Amino acid sequence: xxxxxxxxxxxxxxxxxxxxxxxxxxxxxxxxxxxxxxxxxxxxxxxxxxxxxxxxxxxxxxxxxxxxxxxxxxxxxxxxxxxxxxxxxxxxxxxxxxxxxxxxxxxxxxxxxxxxxxxxxxxxxxxxxxxxxxxxxxxxxxxxxxxxxxxxxxxxxxxxxxxxxxxxxxxxxxxxxxxxxxxxxxxxxxxxxxxxxxxxxxx
Amino acid sequence: xxxxxxxxxxxxxxxxxxxxxxxxxxxxxxxxxxxxxxxxxxxxxxxxxxxxxxxxxxxxxxxxxxxxxxxxxxxxxxxxxxxxxxxxxxxxxxxxxxxxxxxxxxxxxxxxxxxxxxxxxxxxxxxxxxxxxxxxxxxxxxxxxxxxxxxxxxxxxxxxx
Numbered sequence: 178x179x180x181x182x183x184x185x186x187x188x189x190x191x192x193x194x195x196x197x198x199x200x201x202x203x204x205x206x207x208x209x210x211x212x213x214x215x216x217x218x219x220x221x222x223x224x225x226x227x228x229x230x231x232x233x234x235x236x237x238x239x240x241x242x243x244x245x246x247x248x249x250x251x252x253x254x255x256x257x258x259x260x261x262x263x264x265x266x267x268x269x270x271x272x273x274x275x276x277x278x279x280x281x282x283x284x285x286x287x288x289x290x291x292x293x294x295x296x297x298x299x300x301x302x303x304x305x306x307x308x309x310x311x312x313x314x315x316x317x318x319x320x321x322x323x324x325x326x327x328x329x330x331x332x333x334x335x336x337x338x339x340x341x342x343x344x345x346x347x348x349x350x351x352x353x354x355x356x357x358x359x360x361x362x363x364x365x366x367x368x369x370x371x372x373x374x375x376x377x378x379x380x
Numbered sequence: 381x382x383x384x385x386x387x388x389x390x391x392x393x394x395x396x397x398x399x400x401x402x403x404x405x406x407x408x409x410x411x412x413x414x415x416x417x418x419x420x421x422x423x424x425x426x427x428x429x430x431x432x433x434x435x436x437x438x439x440x441x442x443x444x445x446x447x448x449x450x451x452x453x454x455x456x457x458x459x460x461x462x463x464x465x466x467x468x469x470x471x472x473x474x475x476x477x478x479x480x481x482x483x484x485x486x487x488x489x490x491x492x493x494x495x496x497x498x499x500x501x502x503x504x505x506x507x508x509x510x511x512x513x514x515x516x517x518x519x520x521x522x523x524x525x526x527x528x529x530x531x532x533x534x535x536x537x538x539x540x541x
Contacts, residue, residue: 229388238386238405239519241534246477321477326534328406329517333476335389335429336409336488 193365194223196310197348200303207298208273208352216272217353218299226347228338231331234347234362236262238328243284245296246321246333249304252313256337256366257303259296260330261359266292269359272352284324293322299350299363334366384521387412387427390443394424394455398525405519407472409489411445411496411512412520414469414541415452416527417461423524424459426452430488431495445495449503468505469541470496471520471531473512489513509541 198220205218232238241263249255261269263284270281270288273295281288297320308315323330334345348363384401387393389410393402402425404412413426426448433444440451457463473489473496493512500507511518516533520541523529532538 232406323476323478324534325408325476326406326517326519328519329408329474329476331406332408332410332429332488332517 193346196306197223200306201350203302204299214354219351220348223346223348225344228335228343228345232327235260235327240327242327242330243292244323244330245293247300248318249315250318251315253315257300258364261361265359269352272354272357272359289322293320296320338366387425389427390429392426392442392452394459395524396422396459400524402522407518408474408476409492411470411472411492414522414529415456416467417465418467418527419465420460422456422459422461423522423527424452424456425522431491445492446499449499467508469509469529470507471511471518471541474514474516478515511541
């Protein structure tokens with residue numbers, strides 16, 4: 178992948194916002210179906226951040242977090258990573274399983290697979306929106322889940338993009354159930370070809 | 381106590397201030413390479429991201445393992461260290477993606493370790509200790525005053541490297 182700065186203009190950002198919203202709304206419908214309760218997921222923003230900014234957003238590079246990683250494959254390619262700080266991941270598990278707050282104290286294999294499903298659903302719906310908008314064939318890979326330091330999780334993106342000054346798209350997704358709310362972050366790392374497809378698919 | 385000096389992605393820091401602590405936080409596939417000259421008390425830490433530099437880039441670029449090692453040695457010497465006294469320790473190079481089908485393509489960690497071993501061999505320098513590979517992230521610290529280097533993984537204590 179090139180180290181050139183990608184060209185994120187306003188039009189592209191607004192297209193990405195539309196794709197993110199549609200993907201996240203679809204994911205929310207999927208979760209509500211699973212839960213039997215009305216879970217809403219909203220997307221307050223899409224913005225471009227520098228890779229090196231991400232550890233600060235997530236509480237520092239040594240902070241413990243959970244990452245769910247997916248690749249988009251097919252006509253276009255890209256990477257999607259859902260990252261949630263450890264304490265928020267516990268809250269999200271409680272919310273998804275329908276437990277009272279502070280029930281979950283650690284992430285065992287069951288909790289991890291629940292979070293993998295969150296990443297899987299949200300990532301898949303994002304990829305599906307992208308596919309239907311551009312008419313291209315794009316498929317998600319199975320999700321990989323890791324629990325580790327933020328910096329170490331971030332290395333996956335740094336190593337595969339080959340750069341340290343790269344920018345990624347950061348999408349926020351807030352999960353809400355009644356008056357409970359958990360804020361999460363997604364990073365989407367599309368390649369240039371993908372961005373062009375979005376830009377031209379939209380015009 | 382003074383705040384530790386963070387050595388970020390693709391950076392190197394060399395210090396001779398005994399109060400300094402150099403830290404590379406959350407190394408995944410990246411490598412943290414520390415050099416200590418026990419006589420002049422000069423210490424340096426490199427946080428390298430990728431195995432090998434491209435042609436034409438800075439021969440001392442700290443982003444890459446090969447150029448990063450050369451750059452660190454160079455700066456250590458500039459600060460008064462002697463090459464033949466350098467104690468070298470290394471940690472990192474984990475494979476963070478262990479899902480089937482994904483890990484092979486992305487095992488940058490293993491390639492980083494291999495690159496470092498090749499470079500040290502061609503320079504005829506030996507590693508005093510290493511804690512590399514595996515699937516877990518690490519934080520490394522280098523205490524300049526006592527020339528001590530440590531490594532820590534999530535949920536465990538800081539141990540000497």
